[in-house]
Amino acid sequence: MRLVIRNGRVVDPKNKIDKKVDILIEDGKITKIGESSKFRPGDVTRSTITIDATGKVVTPGLIDIHTHLREPGREDEETIASGTRAAAQGGFTSICCMPNTQPVVDSVSGVKFILTTASQEGVVNVYPIGSITKGRKGEEIAEIGKMRIAGIVGISDDGKPVMNAQIMRRALEYAKMFNLPVISHCEDLNLSIGGVMNEGFTSTVLGLKGIPSQAEEVMVARDIALAELTGGKLHLAHITTRRSVELIRQAKKKKIKVTCETAPHYFSLSEEEVQGYDTNTKINPPLRTKDDIKALCEGLADGTIDCIVSDHAPHLDVEKDLEYNIAPFGIIGLETTLPLILTNLVSKKILNLSQAIAKLTVNPANILGLEKGSLSIGSDADLTIIDLNLKKKIGNEFTSQSKNSPFIGMELKGFPVTTIVGGKVVMKDGKLV
Amino acid sequence: MRLKNKDLLGLEYLDREEINLILETAKPFKELFTRSVKKVPPLRGKTVVLLFYEPSTRTRISFELAAKRLSADVLNISASTSSVAKGESLIDTAKTLEAMKADFVVIRHSMSGAPQILARTISASIINAGDGTHEHPTQGLLDMFTIWEKKERLSGLKVAIVGDILHSRVARSNIWGLNKMGAKVYVVGPATLMPPKIEQMGVKIFYDLDEIIDELDVINILRIQIERQKENLFPSLREYNEIFGITDERLKRAKKDLLVMHPGPMNRGIEISSSVAEGSRSVITEQVTNGIAVRMAVLYLLAGGDSRGMKR
Numbered sequence: 169m170r171l172v173i174r175n176g177r178v179v180d181p182k183n184k185i186d187k188k189v190d191i192l193i194e195d196g197k198i199t200k201i202g203e204s205s206k207f208r209p210g211d212v213t214r215s216t217i218t219i220d221a222t223g224k225v226v227t228p229g230l231i232d233i234h235t236h237l238r239e240p241g242r243e244d245e246e247t248i249a250s251g252t253r254a255a256a257q258g259g260f261t262s263i264c265c266m267p268n269t270q271p272v273v274d275s276v277s278g279v280k281f282i283l284t285t286a287s288q289e290g291v292v293n294v295y296p297i298g299s300i301t302k303g304r305k306g307e308e309i310a311e312i313g314k315m316r317i318a319g320i321v322g323i324s325d326d327g328k329p330v331m332n333a334q335i336m337r338r339a340l341e342y343a344k345m346f347n348l349p350v351i352s353h354c355e356d357l358n359l360s361i362g363g364v365m366n367e368g369f370t371s372t373v374l375g376l377k378g379i380p381s382q383a384e385e386v387m388v389a390r391d392i393a394l395a396e397l398t399g400g401k402l403h404l405a406h407i408t409t410r411r412s413v414e415l416i417r418q419a420k421k422k423k424i425k426v427t428c429e430t431a432p433h434y435f436s437l438s439e440e441e442v443q444g445y446d447t448n449t450k451i452n453p454p455l456r457t458k459d460d461i462k463a464l465c466e467g468l469a470d471g472t473i474d475c476i477v478s479d480h481a482p483h484l485d486v487e488k489d490l491e492y493n494i495a496p497f498g499i500i501g502l503e504t505t506l507p508l509i510l511t512n513l514v515s516k517k518i519l520n521l522s523q524a525i526a527k528l529t530v531n532p533a534n535i536l537g538l539e540k541g542s543l544s545i546g547s548d549a550d551l552t553i554i555d556l557n558l559k560k561k562i563g564n565e566f567t568s569q570s571k572n573s574p575f576i577g578m579e580l581k582g583f584p585v586t587t588i589v590g591g592k593v594v595m596k597d598g599k600l601v
Numbered sequence: 602m603r604l605k606n607k608d609l610l611g612l613e614y615l616d617r618e619e620i621n622l623i624l625e626t627a628k629p630f631k632e633l634f635t636r637s638v639k640k641v642p643p644l645r646g647k648t649v650v651l652l653f654y655e656p657s658t659r660t661r662i663s664f665e666l667a668a669k670r671l672s673a674d675v676l677n678i679s680a681s682t683s684s685v686a687k688g689e690s691l692i693d694t695a696k697t698l699e700a701m702k703a704d705f706v707v708i709r710h711s712m713s714g715a716p717q718i719l720a721r722t723i724s725a726s727i728i729n730a731g732d733g734t735h736e737h738p739t740q741g742l743l744d745m746f747t748i749w750e751k752k753e754r755l756s757g758l759k760v761a762i763v764g765d766i767l768h769s770r771v772a773r774s775n776i777w778g779l780n781k782m783g784a785k786v787y788v789v790g791p792a793t794l795m796p797p798k799i800e801q802m803g804v805k806i807f808y809d810l811d812e813i814i815d816e817l818d819v820i821n822i823l824r825i826q827i828e829r830q831k832e833n834l835f836p837s838l839r840e841y842n843e844i845f846g847i848t849d850e851r852l853k854r855a856k857k858d859l860l861v862m863h864p865g866p867m868n869r870g871i872e873i874s875s876s877v878a879e880g881s882r883s884v885i886t887e888q889v890t891n892g893i894a895v896r897m898a899v900l901y902l903l904a905g906g907d908s909r910g911m912k913r
Contacts, residue, residue, distance in 0.1 A: 372796035373613065375713035375735030375770060445714030489692050491712040
C-alpha cells in the first residue's frame with residue numbers, strides 16, 4: 169500500500185529538516201522524502217492514497233514515554249484499547265506504559281500481557297516499562313533481565329520512589345548491563361508525607377498539607393549521585409522545580425548519564441490553581457510556583473529538560489469528586505499535551521517548533537533506545553500532521569475513558585489532525601478512523 | 602447593607618464592611634439573651650441543617666441555639682468521616698439536602714475545602730463551621746466581637762495568637778478578620794507548628810512570647826493536641842507548657858486590661874493555667890455567649906436580613 173503526504177511543512181529534528189517536501193510511504197515504511205518535482209511518475213500511481221497537508225506541519229509520530237494505561241486492573245478508568253485511542257487522538261504514535269497496574273508489571277507474564285493486548289487491541293505502538301522492584305515495594309529488584317528480553321524499554325516504580333538508596337544503586341548497576349534506563353520518581357516520602365499540594369503560601373491559606381519542593385530535589389540529588397557512582401542510565405520523571413533543573417544541568421555538565429522529562433501541566437499551571445479545591449489540580453508531584461514554571465521553561469529551552477511527557481493518569485469522576493485530601497493524584501494528558509506545548513511554549517517563543525517536536529520525538533526515542541522518532545528513509549511510517557492554527561476549546565468529551573483534566577474549558581491553539589502508525593491512518597481530520 | 606454572598610465560607614472572602622455589619626448585627630441579638638423570652642421570628646419556616654462530620658459539642662450547640670432563637674427548624678446530621686470515605690460522598694449528601702429543601706447547611710468537616718464543594722453543588726446557604734485546617738469563620742467573628750465589645754475598637758490593637766498555628770483554622774480566620782479590621786496580629790508558637798510563609802498573611806512570627814507580652818491588648822490561646830507530639834512537632838507537653846504555656850507568672854508584665862481568650866476546649870495546665878483561665882482578664886466564657894449572638898447575626902444576614910431590621 170502506498171501513501172503520499174503532499175505540500176506539508178515537514179519538521180524532522182533528527183534529520184534537521186524543516187521545509188516543504190512530500191513524503192512517500194510504501195508498505196509501512198518511509199521510502200522517499202523530497203520536493204514534489206523530485207518524485208518520478210511511478211512513485212505516485214492511481215492507487216496511491218494522497219493526503220494533502222497544505223498549510224499543516226508533518227512530523228515524526230509523537231512519542232509519550234510516560235503513560236498510565238491502567239490495564240490490567242483498573243479497566244474502568246482506562247484500557248489498552250481506549251488509552252491507545254486517546255494517544256492517537258492526541259497525535260501520539262508510540263507510548264510507553266508505566267508498570268503501576270494491578271498486578272504490577274514486574275515479571276515476564278505482565279510484559280507479555282501488555283504486548284499481546286496492545287497488538288490485538290491497540291491502535292498505536294505500545295512499549296511496556298517494567299518495575300524496578302518486585303511489586304513496586306522497593307525491597308527486592310525485579311527480574312529486569314528477563315523482562316528486557318520480553319520487551320521492556322525501561323524500568324520504573326513510578327508513582328513511588330525507591331526509598332532505599334542501596335536498592336536504587338543496585339538497580340542502576342544491574343540495569344546498566346542491559347542498557348536499560350532507570351526511570352526515577354523523585355519523592356522523599358518522609359518529607360512529602362500527607363501532602364496534597366505544593367508547600368507554600370497557597371497551601372497555608374487553603375489549609376492543605378504541603379509537599380515541599382525539597383521532597384523532589386533531595387531525591388534528584390541522590391539519584392544523580394548514584395548515577396555517577398554506578399555509571400547507570402538515569403532518567404528523572406516529571407521534574408517540577410527550579411532546583412531540580414539546576415541539579416540536572418550541573419550533572420549534565422559533568423557528563424553524568426542523566427536525562428529528564430517534565431509534563432505540560434507543570435509549565436502551564438501553578439499552585440494557585442488549587443484555590444477552589446478543584447481535585448483536577450491534585451497531581452503528584454504537585455503544581456509548583458510561577459518561579460518554578462520559569463525555571464522549567466529555561467530548562468526546556470537550553471536542553472536540560474530532554475523531553476515532555478503526558479503523565480496521563482486516568483481517574484473516574486466518582487474518584488475525583490471528593491474532598492481534596494482523599495481524591496487520588498493525577499490527570500489525563502494524552503489529548504492535551506501537544507496543544508499545551510504549542511500554545512504555552514511554541515506560541516510564546518520559549519521553544520521553536522523544531523525544538524518542541526524534538527522533545528516529543530527524537531529525544532524520548534533516544535532516552536529509551538526506541539527505533540522511532542524520525543522520518544529517515546526506511547524507518548517505520550509513524551507520522552503526525554499538525555494544524556498550528558487550529559483553535560479549540562477543550563470540551564468535556566475525551567477519547568480517554570476518563571475526563572479528569574484541569575484544562576476543560578481552556579482554549580488552546582495547535583492540534584494534531586492526522587495520526588499515521590506504520591503507514592496506517594488511525595486518526596484523520598481530528599477523528600479516529 | 603447586606604452580605605454579598607449566599608455562603609459564609611471564610612473570613613478571607615469577606616470585606617471590612619461585611620465584617621462590621623455582622624458585628625453590629627450581633628449586638629442587638631446579644632441583648633435578647635437578657636430577656637425572659639429569647640426567641641425572635643426572622644427565620645420562621647426556614648430549615649437549618651447542622652451537618653457535622655467531626656465531633657463538636659460547643660460549635661454545634663451554639664449554632665443550634667442560634668437557629669432556634671431565630672425560630673428556624675433545626676436538623677442535626679452527624680456522620681463520621683470514615684463513613685464518608687466508604688459510603689456516600691459529600692456531593693451525594695449535598696444533593697440529598699438540596700432535595701429536602703434545606704435553606705442553610707452548617708458544615709463541620711475534618712477536610713479543608715469541604716464547604717466549598719457543598720457551596721458549588723447546592724443552592725442552600727452554606728456556613729462553614731470549621732473545615733480541616735482552613736477556616737472557622739464564625740469563631741473568628743465571635744473572637745472579634747468579644748474584643749470589639751470590650752475594647753470598643755479593633756483597629757490598632759495588638760493581638761497575639763499562641764500555639765499550634767499550623768493546624769489551626771481558628772488562627773487563619775482570626776488573622777484574615779483582624780487584619781481586615783486594622784488590628785496588628787502576632788503569631789507565637791513552636792517553629793515546627795508555624796505554617797509555611799504565614800508572614801505573607803500579614804502577621805509577625807515570634808518564638809518567645811516574653812518579647813511582646815507587655816504590648817499586647819489581646820492574647821488568644823490555641824489548644825495544643827497531644828497527637829502532634831507523635832509527629833515530632835514538639836518533644837513533650839511539659840516542654841511545651843514550659844515554653845509556651847500561659848501562666849500568671851508570664852502575664853506579670855502584661856497590660857492590666859489584656860484580654861485572655863481561648864476557643865476551647867482547654868487543656869488546663871498545658872497551654873493555659875487554671876488561674877489564668879479563671880482570672881480577671883479571661884473572657885473565655887463570654888466568648889461562648891457571644892458565639893450564639895454572632896451566629897444568629899450570620900444566619901439572619903445570610904437569610905437576606907439587613908442591619909436596620911434588628912435595630913428597630
